[in-house]
Amino acid sequence: MLVLQKESMFLLGSILILLHTGHGQECIKIIKDMDYSCAGRKLTHIPSSLPITVRTLDFSFNFLNPLDNSVFPLLVNLQVLDLTRCHIHYIDDDTFYNVKNLTTLILSGNPVTHFGSGCFNSLHNLQRLVLVDVGLDSLQLPLNNLTKLQELKVGTNSIQFMTLPSFISTFKNFTLLDLHANNISIIKTDHTVVLREIGRNMTLILSRNPLLHIEPGAFKNIYLKELHIQAAFVSLNAQKGCLQALTGLTVDKLFIGNYRMVMRMKVSNADYLDGLCSFNFNEVYFVQKEWYDSEMHVFRCMVNATKITVKRGYIKSMEYIPFHRLKELYLGPTLLSVIPFISKIPSLEKLMVNNKLPMTFHGISDLPLLRHVDLSGNTLILMGCCSSFFIGTPNIRYLNLSRNSEIGLDTMPFFGLYLLEVLDFHHTKLFLTFHYGIFKGLKNLYYLDISYTSVTFTSYMTFQDLSNLTVLKMAGNYFSRDTLCSLLQNLTSLEVLDISHCGIDEISMISFKGMQKLQHLYLSQNMLMVLDFLVQPDLKQLTSVYVDKNSITSISPNVLQNLPINLSVFDLSSNPIDCSCSQIDFILWIIENQKFLKEPDNIICKTFSPSSDLRATDFDIDSCVHNKRLTVGLVICLLIVVFVISLIVYRFQFHLRYCCILLSGYRSARQQECSYDAFVIFSSYDEVWVMTELVENLENSFPPIQLCLHMRDFEAGKSIAANIIEEGIMGSRKVIVVVSQHFIDSTWCRFEFEMAQSWFIMERNANIIIIILEDVQEKKMKKVIGLHKHLKKNTYLKWSRDPLSSMRFWIRLRKAIIATK
Incomplete structure (x- = not known):
């Protein structure tokens, strides 16, 4: 109760x-x-x-x-x-x-x-x-009044x-029936009567149903716009039988296979997809999780398809299939180590292979209608590219070889590919064996991306035939001195130019001569100090200019007054702007044109200190107008003092807070016996590597090395800083520092490293072992006090997955830890 x-x-x-x-x-x-x-x-x-x-x-x-x-x-x-x-x-x-x-x-x-x-x-x-x-x-269901129902x-x-209820056959707009993840195991002829009576383009989704049996003829004379049957069968035998029972069905787009997260399984019959031969479909989207010891007959029943998309598959090889109508072929991640030598498919128009793993490419041939080729992201190494790899393919318009390893361009590399309109090599290292006229004959090319390709541009390398080029991206490369004066002279149709991150410190007034159609100019991350070239008469059509992250301190009044009249986006952010009374016209212009400037809040005054956070838009113009220099000077000095003190307090807040712990423990530490061989400083984002690699190879091998890990060995209830100093640094003979981008970004990691340095300086014993887990830019490395200097003065270890390098890595690391054990 x-x-x-x-x-x-x-x-x-x-x-x-x-x-x-x-x-x-x-x-x-x-x-x-x-x-x-x-x-x-x-x-x-x-x-x-x-x-x-x-x-x-x-x-x-x-x-x-x-x-x-x-x-x-x-x-x-x-x-x-x-x-x-x-x-x-x-x-x-x-x-x-x-x-x-x-x-x-x-x-x-x-x-x-x-x-x-x-x-x-x-x-x-x-x-x-x-x-x-x-x-x-x-x-x-009581849907009889929903006559306009579509889905x-x-x-x-x-x-x-x-x-389906019989009245749905009268719904003229009904086009989608989604039955995914139900308990449909049997489909009989009388179950599809209404579907047959609809008699128009329908999308039917049966994915994730436990289909066991389909009565032959159940789908006869039915035309579907889309049929989704991913993971829709209780077994592979049921799948084969059900597919064979679809005789008489016509499908525009067929979605079959499994979902990407499903575990792969071994099959005993390589012909498990032969049921696809029983009905007609135009496009097939396939995710394969089945594998077989030898060759699988994946494409044998797809010979009449117009489009084949393999999103993921365990295909080891691709046998020759006499495709009759194939127009598009997309191969996602597979087990293929070689891009198939596709040839003699007269209807093929589009080819995409994005495996994300190292592959070999011997070429394709005899594809007269091929227009689109995307082989990006396959870690390809090609020498003597590119015409020798595309024989008998004169109609290619789009060629993407970006995000590969290395490509060597030989003499006249695009011979016979004169209809190219888009050419993309970005983030692929290019070797140019013949500079002059390398793009000769590509008069139809309108998009060229050769950014971050490690190319050094010289005056001998020209774009002489690219009169129709509208987009040119060359960011992240190198220019020999004065190259820009002549390099771009022939590009009269150019609308977009990206030469960011190229180390350019000066641009001549004649560099953009003849570019009367140029609208977007990207010059970010260079070393430019002046922008006089913007008054070039040929640049009147510019609508956006990006000069952020350069060395610009000011812009002359002449340039400001003669900027292109159509300019609507001007990015000056992250430049060392000179905010002083001598530049009052420039500062006033910034304040008055904030809507026109991109990220005006990031236009920071760097006059007084490189770390200043005073925005140019907040600069006190009145103080200059009334000539109150003394007052301004005093205020600025006071601001600097306050800023420096605040910066010191903020930067060393952990040091000030816990220096007492460090000093109080110093005397007793000499008598304290070390509990651990090494204290590991690492970011929580790198925990998987630490547990699977570092702990596995040090603690679980002989002789075992006892590591101190913060998430495992720190004392509960004690402050984090006290644990770091007492349990980690003072309780360990050595300190291992795992350096990565996450380490650089972590406040606690930086604190731990700086405390370790301080402690070992007091002990006069530099027992710090640095492991470089991933490359970090030198500029970012300097965020951690003492790390950059330590790496310059001391030997460090660098992690590599290469078996031989990995073995040497663990030998050297163990030796460094147990040297004084």
Whole structure:
């Protein structure tokens, strides 16, 4: 009896809380008078404060049970209503009368036990109905009045048969039936009668159903726009039999295979996809998780496809298949070590191979209609590129060889590829064996990306034939002195030019001569100090200029007055701007043109200190106008003092806070016996490497080396800093520092390293071992006090996955740790 009373009190309290919260919080306005969100606010009613003009309402994750015609206020303009997971059990007749103009209704995640026979009667304009995960066991729903219905999504339910109500065949716009993740195991001819009567382009989604048997002829004379059957079979034998039973079906796009996260499995029959030969399809999207010891017959039944996309597969080789209609072939990550030698497919227009792993490429040939080739990201090493690799392919318009390893361009590398329009080599190291006229003959080329290719441009390398080039990207390369004066002279159609991060310190007035169509100029991360070239008459069409992260201290009044009139984006951020009274015209121009400048808040004054954070827009112009130099000087000196003191306090806050711990423990530390062989300083983002590599090779080998790891060995209840000093640094003979980008960005990692340095300086014993886990820019390395100097003066270890280098790494590391053990 007492238990029942407690349960009743708990239930009553919960109801009171729900009622209270339901009245307490309003909805969020997304677009005034149109779109509102009340999601997750524990409401028990639709707020009456919603305007009658509301068009979209997200009311998900609230409490609305039951649903009847009193729930909704009059919202005649409401089109989209989301009632996901609102604990709805009961939907009464004419529930949606006050929102009868809905086009989309979402009821996902509600445990509905009763649908009134007329519950949807008012929704004559409904186009999309989502009933995912509502406990349905049948498709026999009261939908007869939804004559404009286009999409019915009933995935993740318990439906066993895909038999649609007969009246749906009269729905002229019905095009999508989503039945994913139901319990459909058998499909018979009488289950697809309505589907056959619809007689137009339908998308049918049967993915993740336990299909065991399809009656032959069940899909005869049915035409589907899309058929999704990923992971839709209880076994490979069932898959083969079900596919064979699809005889008579025609599909435009077929989605088959598994999902990427599914574990791979070994098959005993390499012909498990032969059922695909039983029906017709144009495009196939395939994710393969099956593998076989020898060659698999993946493509044998795809000979009539117009497009094949293998998103992922365990294909070791690709046998010759006489494709009859294939226009597009996409091969994602596979086990292929060689890009297939594809030839004699007269219909092929597009080829994409993105394996992300090292591959070899011997070329392709005899593909007269091939227009698009994307071999990016395959770690290719090609010498003598490129015409020798593309024989009999005169119609290639798009060629992407970016993000590979090394490519050597020989004499006339694009001979016979004169229709090229897009050429991309970015982030691929290029070797140029013949400089002059290397792009000769490419008169149709309009996009060229050779950024970050380690190329040194000289005056002998010209773009003489690229008269139609509109986009040129050369960022991250090198220019010999005065190269720009002549390099770009022929590019009269250029609209976009990117020469960022090229170490350019000066640009001549004639460098952009003839570029009257240039609109976007990227010069970021160079060493420019002056921008006089911007007054070049040929640059009048410029709309955006990016000169951020250069060495610009000021811009002369002449340049400011003669900037291109169409300029709408000007990026001066991250330059050492001179904020002084001598540059008052420049500073005033910055203040007056903030809408025109990109990131004006990042235009910082660097006059007084490289670390100054005074924005140029905040500079006191009046002080210069009234010649209050003394006052300005005093104020600036005071600001510098305050800034420096604040910087010191902020920078060394941990040191000041815990220096007492360090000093108090110094005397007793000489008598303290070390508990660990080494204290490991590392970022939590590198924990996987530390546990799987460092701990495994040091603690679990002979002789074992005891490491101190913060997440495992620090004493609970003690402050982090005290643990670092007492347990880690003072309690260990050595300190191992794992340097990575995450280490550089971590405040605690920097603190630990600086404390270790301080302690070993006091001990007069530099027992710090540095491990470089990944390369870090020298500039970023200097963020950690003493690290850059330590690396210059001391030998460090660098991690490599190469087996031989890895073995030497562990030998040297163990020797360094146990040297004085």
